[in-house]
Amino acid sequence: xxxxxxxxxxxxxxxxxxxxxxxxxxxxxxxxxxxxxxxxxxxxxxxxxxxxxxxxxxxxxxxxxxxxxxxxxxxxxxxxxxxxxxxxxxxxxxxxxxxxxxxxxxxxxxxxxxxxxxxxxxxxxxxxxxxxxxxxxxxxxxxxxxxxxxxxxxxxxxxxxxxxxxxxxxxxxxxxxxxxxxxxxxxxxxxxxxxxxxxxxxxxxxxxxxxxxxxxxxxxxxxxxxxxxxxxxxxxxxxxxxxxxxxxxxxxxxxxxxxxxxxxxxxxxxxxxxxxxxxxxxxxxxxxxxxxx
Amino acid sequence: xxxxxxxxxxxxxxxxxxxxxxxxxxxxxxxxxxxxxxxxxxxxxxxxxxxxxxxxxxxxxxxxxxxxxxxxxxxxxxxxxxxxxxxxxxxxxxxxxxxxxxxxxxxxxxxxxxxxxxxxxxxxxxxxxxxxxxxxxxxxxxxxxxxxxxxxxxxxxxxxxxxxxxxxxxxxxxxxxxxxxxxxxxxxxxxxxxxxxxxxxxxxxxxxxxxxxxxxxxxxxxxxxxxxxxxxxxxxx
Amino acid sequence: xxxxxxxxxxxxxxxxxxxxxxxxxxxxxxxxxxxxxxxxxxxxxxxxxxxxxxxxxxxxxxxxxxxxxxxxxxxxxxxxxxxxxxxxxxxxxxxxxxxxxxxxxxxxxxxxxxxxxxxxxxxxxxxxxxxxxxxxxxxxxxxxxxxxxxxxxxxxxxxxxxxxxxxxxxxxxxxxxxxxxxxxxxxxxxxxxxxxxxxxxxxxxxxxxxxxxxxxxxxxxxxxxxxxxxxxxxxxxxxxxxxxxxxxxxxxxxxxxxxxxxxxxxxxxxxxxxxxxxxxxxxxxxxxxxxxxxxxxxxxxxxxxxxxxxxxxxxxxxxxxxxxxxxxxxxxxxxxxx
Numbered sequence: 001x002x003x004x005x006x007x008x009x010x011x012x013x014x015x016x017x018x019x020x021x022x023x024x025x026x027x028x029x030x031x032x033x034x035x036x037x038x039x040x041x042x043x044x045x046x047x048x049x050x051x052x053x054x055x056x057x058x059x060x061x062x063x064x065x066x067x068x069x070x071x072x073x074x075x076x077x078x079x080x081x082x083x084x085x086x087x088x089x090x091x092x093x094x095x096x097x098x099x100x101x102x103x104x105x106x107x108x109x110x111x112x113x114x115x116x117x118x119x120x121x122x123x124x125x126x127x128x129x130x131x132x133x134x135x136x137x138x139x140x141x142x143x144x145x146x147x148x149x150x151x152x153x154x155x156x157x158x159x160x161x162x163x164x165x166x167x168x169x170x171x172x173x174x175x176x177x178x179x180x181x182x183x184x185x186x187x188x189x190x191x192x193x194x195x196x197x198x199x200x201x202x203x204x205x206x207x208x209x210x211x212x213x214x215x216x217x218x219x220x221x222x223x224x225x226x227x228x229x230x231x232x233x234x235x236x237x238x239x240x241x242x243x244x245x246x247x248x249x250x251x252x253x254x255x256x257x258x259x260x261x262x263x264x265x266x267x268x269x270x271x272x273x274x275x276x277x278x279x280x281x282x283x284x285x286x287x288x289x290x291x292x293x
Numbered sequence: 294x295x296x297x298x299x300x301x302x303x304x305x306x307x308x309x310x311x312x313x314x315x316x317x318x319x320x321x322x323x324x325x326x327x328x329x330x331x332x333x334x335x336x337x338x339x340x341x342x343x344x345x346x347x348x349x350x351x352x353x354x355x356x357x358x359x360x361x362x363x364x365x366x367x368x369x370x371x372x373x374x375x376x377x378x379x380x381x382x383x384x385x386x387x388x389x390x391x392x393x394x395x396x397x398x399x400x401x402x403x404x405x406x407x408x409x410x411x412x413x414x415x416x417x418x419x420x421x422x423x424x425x426x427x428x429x430x431x432x433x434x435x436x437x438x439x440x441x442x443x444x445x446x447x448x449x450x451x452x453x454x455x456x457x458x459x460x461x462x463x464x465x466x467x468x469x470x471x472x473x474x475x476x477x478x479x480x481x482x483x484x485x486x487x488x489x490x491x492x493x494x495x496x497x498x499x500x501x502x503x504x505x506x507x508x509x510x511x512x513x514x515x516x517x518x519x520x521x522x523x524x525x526x527x528x529x530x
Numbered sequence: 531x532x533x534x535x536x537x538x539x540x541x542x543x544x545x546x547x548x549x550x551x552x553x554x555x556x557x558x559x560x561x562x563x564x565x566x567x568x569x570x571x572x573x574x575x576x577x578x579x580x581x582x583x584x585x586x587x588x589x590x591x592x593x594x595x596x597x598x599x600x601x602x603x604x605x606x607x608x609x610x611x612x613x614x615x616x617x618x619x620x621x622x623x624x625x626x627x628x629x630x631x632x633x634x635x636x637x638x639x640x641x642x643x644x645x646x647x648x649x650x651x652x653x654x655x656x657x658x659x660x661x662x663x664x665x666x667x668x669x670x671x672x673x674x675x676x677x678x679x680x681x682x683x684x685x686x687x688x689x690x691x692x693x694x695x696x697x698x699x700x701x702x703x704x705x706x707x708x709x710x711x712x713x714x715x716x717x718x719x720x721x722x723x724x725x726x727x728x729x730x731x732x733x734x735x736x737x738x739x740x741x742x743x744x745x746x747x748x749x750x751x752x753x754x755x756x757x758x759x760x761x762x763x764x765x766x767x768x769x770x771x772x773x774x775x776x777x778x779x780x781x782x783x784x785x786x787x788x789x790x791x792x793x794x795x796x797x798x799x800x801x802x803x804x805x806x807x808x809x810x811x812x813x814x815x816x817x818x819x820x821x822x823x824x825x826x827x828x829x830x831x832x833x834x835x836x837x838x839x840x841x842x843x844x845x846x847x848x849x850x851x852x853x854x855x856x857x858x859x860x861x862x863x864x865x866x867x868x
Contacts, residue, residue: 096780100820107813176381178365181398270648278633
């Protein structure tokens with residue numbers, strides 16, 4: 001029984017990481033209307049930057065914070081410099097552009113930092129503690145806590161601030177937003193910046209658990225896609241719930257179902273993607289169907 | 294005194310199709326001007342051109358500064374409130390959120406709150422539904438919301454695109470009555486595009502008639518209303 | 531010179547070059563061009579789906595793998611003559627594509643992209659899963675076609691020309707299909723679904739059939755790939771190959787027949803040359819070129835050639851490309867955005 005609870009808790013922690021990246025995907029989808037296939041690689045790149053700062057002597061917390069800020073700026077730059085040119089055009093073009101960015105960032109990171117792997121320290125330390133026979137790590141608690149804090153902040157931003165309202169409006173109806181003086185382009189930039197920061201957060205949270213290498217976020221991205229698909233691509237709550245469900249399911253399957261070894265664990269989110277999209281494409285909490293290509 | 298809005302030789306096109314073929318008109322500060330005409334004459338296009346939503350050439354100056362080639366958001370920031378065809382409300386946002394968005398460009402927080410209250414005063418039905426999504430409103434209420442949203446900008450020019458569209462006559466009359474009161478009270482400068490010539494001529498001071506992308510007739514609203522032959526040949530009633 | 535003359539001239543040059551390849555280049559180079567021909571067939575299949583029919587698939591590597599493994603198994607385990615495995619691989623891939631297409635066509639745009647992406651990611655895992663059949667990670671060596679004694683051709687030359695002939699047949703098939711009534715229906719579905727259905731085009735079955743056909747093409751290409759490489763393993767069929775096919779058709783030119791050739795050349799040779807410069811830089815160049823291509827050549831290489839032809843002929847080119855899924859003019863920022 002203890003083991004079961006442990007698996008659940010750990011699943012929620014992993015799920016929170018998927019949720020963070022899924023939130024980034026949802027943010028981009030709601031504002032720009034596309035799925036950013038390069039979101040994971042952007043996150044990986046950010047994580048390397050954090051590592052670089054840390055290895056250079058910067059205290060971990062500060063390194064992470066700086067990385068979040070830098071990622072925010074980079075996200076804005078990518079929207080303004082690259083994506084903006086293709087907005088309003090064919091979706092396929094943007095798909096190719098983000099795929100190109102995926103490949104580019106992956107190799108660029110390899111070029112700069114090499115293709116080997118390295119370890120990344122946890123923000124929450126390694127210690128564990130005991131609650132009624134269940135072994136919990138501060139790390140797991142920390143990850144879930146961070147996610148909840150992030151969700152809370154995003155809620156405040158979008159529901160209680162003027163700029164959050166403007167961002168929502170810009171995503172809902174760019175033309176009407178222009179009529180009230182909302183500069184839609186700037187709102188999109190902000191959206192991409194936020195998404196990049198969220199991705200970076202996911203990266204630094206997952207890196208201690210896996211090895212930090214250029215393929216760090218490859219599978220995490222698939223899990224995040226599954227989470228967003230399950231939750232509904234235009235729902236933030238969906239991303240969180242989806243992430244937790246995927247995390248827990250993956251962990252349960254990996255622990256209790258024998259023929260799914262480490263290699264085939266990836267089939268779990270893939271199967272979920274298939275089933276969800278074929279049975280209920282809008283996901284659990286989503287409202288609109290993705291537009292056609 | 295120079296008019297608040299001066300338009301000369303305005304051309305507008307959708308792709309290769311030219312809809313406005315060089316129109317001239319002006320709106321003086323504090324006056325209400327109506328642009329009338331049949332469907333497809335280019336009335337909506339005129340407003341869209343002034344809001345930077347359509348490819349234009351020619352001259353269109355708002356308070357001395359050109360609006361040709363400018364972005365919609367920048368034009369709005371200059372104090373031009375445009376209530377478009379289809380109202381431009383955000384269906385999934387609440388009534389309150391829609392109104393507050395109208396004041397997005399303003400920085401005077403406390404005055405915005407005051408204006409919001411005043412808006413609810415003009416349109417009590419909106420206050421009743423303040424927390425509801427805009428999509429749940431009736432046609433007439435949505436039009437009120439659209440106008441409220443525009444007024445929240447504290448605009449120097451209010452542009453209305455066919456407010457009567459899709460509304461029952463009773464609702465429309467009520468709407469225009471309230472609108473007239475607000476505009477007179479505020480000394481608002483209004484550019485109204487309407488297919489319902491009767492209502493528009495009652496509301497406006499001056500009117501232009503647009504036909505196939507050109508101005509056919511212009512004059513004080515009173516005169517046009519009073520002239521039977523003009524009414525019959527240009528406005529069909 | 532009319533546009534038509536230029537196009538025919540261009541085609542003649544292309545075919546001429548293609549036929550001369552095995553006699554001009556050494557075996558290694560010829561082997562590369564053989565792969566190009568195989569990839570071109572796969573790319574063409576994908577282009578039918580994406581360019582002409584407007585659906586998106588990020589998972590064609592799966593059908594490519596299916597074709598490859600089918601051919602491999604039929605040759606190694608069932609001892610079938612290799613030539614027979616080509617149509618069989620194609621038919622099986624077509625059938626699987628059809629089955630997959632039935633639920634998939636309910637999905638639009640990005641959802642279909644995701645589902646097909648999931649398929650692509652799952653493929654190597656699935657191959658490993660059924661290792662009883664596929665030999666799993668260690669892969670399978672496959673006997674390659676040899677030049678028959680009565681032809682004065684070396685093995686690599688024979689293999690290349692064989693692949694070329696199959697590819698030519700596939701291209702001719704696609705070309706005539708897209709010019710026919712069927713082809714018009716296919717494109718009508720892409721352009722505006724509602725008008726197409728009022729014209730009596732059965733949307734559902736058209737989309738499924740195109741999906742299946744494009745899968746069949748990928749299957750045939752997979753078989754050709756096996757002949758060329760002589761070895762199959764799961765690692766050859768990761769997401770990378772699926773994305774490469776997509777890149778190929780976009781760079782080559784969507785909704786064009788000849789674009790598949792340019793795209794195949796791109797995906798075969800760019801990584802080779804890029805890795806000559808710097809191993810890590812391969813991806814940077816590849817990704818960079820993809821992005822640049824979208825900026826500069828939204829119509830792909832085929833689109834560029836068309837523009838050149840227009841310049842030379844001093845007249846707009848024939849309507850070969852009808853409203854492809856990638857804008858042929860750069861789309862600027864819509865009014866209202868800053």
